[in-house]
Amino acid sequence: DTEVTQTPKHLVMGMTNKKSLKCEQHMGHRAMYWYKQKAKKPPELMFVYSYEKLSINESVPSRFSPECPNSSLLNLHLHALQPEDSALYLCASSQGGGRTLQETQYFGPGTRLLVL
């Protein structure tokens, strides 16, 4: 099973709302990732959790707050977002955060976020 699940599939929120995106994998992977993808652009790395610790934060604004409750779950808490934050948010997981030579990142279906 190489499935990464994400909820919700679609989310519309106002600039004053607080919402959360959820990601789950049951492949025993120890690294999980958040990416942001704007239309017709490549994915951009936001955060990496490796062995449940935040290992990479790509200078993401504090209105995005990641959380990794355990090795299977990854959340992205959203607060006071701007319209330019509207995008597809992709979660991914891999065996060991780049430590294993053959490892591949497996992507979830994404959450399409619209900020009004």
Added chain:
Amino acid sequence: ELKVEQNPLFLSMQEGKNYTIYCNYSTTSDRLYWYRQDPGKSLESLFVLLSNGAVKQEGRLMASLDTKARLSTLHITAAVHDLSATYFCAVGRADMRFGAGTRLTVKP
């Protein structure tokens, strides 16, 4: 800072023709990935290339890696409509960087 460049960015092919997508990267890396993305969908892993001279094939797609030239190619043989998608190369480990993507359209 690692930069990954792909070309062409757009590719319109006729069915049955062959073509190659190129991916250049700016700093040494021990791995390179190719992903496929269908419109409105997520990314599907195609290949992981780990060493100089590595070649991998899956169906009509063949990927190769030249680490000395920092160049990877994705060769499409006898294109079919089902191959229409955006193809990304990516370089790095946990801090993976993607190329801009090649939007491939295969026409009958």
